[in-house]
Amino acid sequence: xxxxxxxxxxxxxxxxxxxxxxxxxxxxxxxxxxxxxxxxxxxxxxxxxxxxxxxxxxxxxxxxxxxxxxxxxxxxxxxxxxxxxxxxxxxxxxxxxxxxxxxxxxxxxxxxxxxxxxxxxx
Amino acid sequence: xxxxxxxxxxxxxxxxxxxxxxxxxxxxxxxxxxxxxxxxxxxxxxxxxxxxxxxxxxxxxxxxxxxxxxxxxxxxxxxxxxxxxxxxxxxxxxxxxxxxxxxxxxxxx
Numbered sequence: 001x002x003x004x005x006x007x008x009x010x011x012x013x014x015x016x017x018x019x020x021x022x023x024x025x026x027x028x029x030x031x032x033x034x035x036x037x038x039x040x041x042x043x044x045x046x047x048x049x050x051x052x053x054x055x056x057x058x059x060x061x062x063x064x065x066x067x068x069x070x071x072x073x074x075x076x077x078x079x080x081x082x083x084x085x086x087x088x089x090x091x092x093x094x095x096x097x098x099x100x101x102x103x104x105x106x107x108x109x110x111x112x113x114x115x116x117x118x119x120x121x122x
Numbered sequence: 123x124x125x126x127x128x129x130x131x132x133x134x135x136x137x138x139x140x141x142x143x144x145x146x147x148x149x150x151x152x153x154x155x156x157x158x159x160x161x162x163x164x165x166x167x168x169x170x171x172x173x174x175x176x177x178x179x180x181x182x183x184x185x186x187x188x189x190x191x192x193x194x195x196x197x198x199x200x201x202x203x204x205x206x207x208x209x210x211x212x213x214x215x216x217x218x219x220x221x222x223x224x225x226x227x228x229x230x231x
Contacts, residue, residue: 037220060219101170102152105213108155
């Protein structure tokens with residue numbers, strides 16, 4: 001059974017750093033596309049980042065240069081390192097397994113974790 | 123940046139057909155996907171590659187796409203289908219970014 005369990009969220013001051021983790025079971029993280037998607041309170045879903053099985057990474061403009069997606073193959077775990085956090089980064093962060101589809105660079109999400117809440121406030 | 127546009131809300135009575143649209147310039151070249159999100163829960167995939175239904179999703183959920191518009195149809199909507207629905211696709215500019223629509227609140231009452 002595929003499972004994704006996020007952790008690492010919490011209250012952090014503006015300008016601070018936080019690392020989110022997503023422990024996967026039932027499949028191999030390194031063999032799949034993996035993504036982070038966030039949802040601000042009362043708002044819609046926002047794609048944040050993806051890491052391809054080959055290791056290529058891509059980011060939303062809103063987080064580029066501040067967030068880093070990575071994985072630890074030995075732990076079958078996905079990470080999101082978040083630096084220089086801002087109030088507008090406050091959201092529930094979901095990790096999701098991606099599936100390649102269609103043309104190059106096309107993918108979607110078939111399994112999601114339950115999310116971890118990040119609150120950026122002084 | 124690429125955008126997908128959805129109506130903020132759709133309302134139907136139980137048993138009626140609900141249609142939720144999603145428009146985007148790249149949809150003629152990219153698949154549309156649909157996610158259902160109930161209050162306090164993670165999103166669930168209900169339609170992939172425009173019109174395919176994952177196992178476990180009721181047959182009343184269907185999808186279609188024509189030109190720059192994709193449509194999620196719920197035939198005979200049930201009270202338990204009340205949720206937020208998001209369309210999703212990927213940017214066609216080669217930047218490998220995912221894009222969600224703004225979401226549509228479906229009310230069934």
